Amino acid sequence: MxxxxxxxxxxxxxxxxxxxxxxxxxxxxxxxxxxxxxxxxxxxxxxxxxxxxxxxxxxxWDTDHYDLGNAYGHIAIEFDDIYQACEDIKAAGGNVSREPGPVKGGTTEIAFVKDPDGYAIELIQKK
The missing domain is CATH 3.10.180.10 (2,3-Dihydroxybiphenyl 1,2-Dioxygenase, domain 1)
Structure with a gap:
């Protein structure tokens, strides 16, 4: 599976x-x-x-807006360099909603961006 x-x-x-x-x-x-x-x-x-x-x-085709609700969390994607990825995303007009850095209470480095509908996407620094 x-x-x-x-x-x-x-x-x-x-x-x-x-x-x-x-x-x-x-x-x-x-x-x-x-x-x-x-x-x-x-x-x-x-x-x-x-x-x-x-x-x-x-x-x-007949729907132009969705309520994201409060149950959705995020999609996570691993990147080789989240710092550069965030700079590239901003340069392309993307929305970085949380700048790269360590997760609260941990050492994993993360950032968040939002897609055009407002869905959260977590960028995780590859270890």
Whole structure:
């Protein structure tokens, strides 16, 4: 068994794909549309679905806003250099919501960014 994907509902598919591919360096792996039920699915990630966990971005054509609620936490991504990643994200117009540094009460170095819909993404410094 393995974890296949995490699904996020997005309000603007093009803007979300641009964020995850151009700012976080993922690749769009596949896309499918369902005209009858008015939605598009885009699968993105750092590697092919056969051997990697990916994100499924779900765009419901008739919805332009979602309430994120208070149960969602974050997606975590390991980076070789979170300090440089945050500088690159800011330079590309991304939102760094917590600057890089040690986690409270620990030594792991983390940062947080937000995607176009406000989903939190934790950047974790590779050890």
């Amino acid at each position: 393995r974890l296949l994907h995490t699904m996020l509902r997005v309000s603007n598919l093009d803007k979300s794909i641009a964020f995850y591919t151009q700012i976080l360096g993922m690749k769009e792996l596949r896309r499918s549309e369902n005209a009858q039920y008015r939605y598009t699915l885009a699968f993105i990630g750092y590697g092919e679905e056969q051997s990697n966990t990916v994100l499924e971005l779900t765009y419901n």
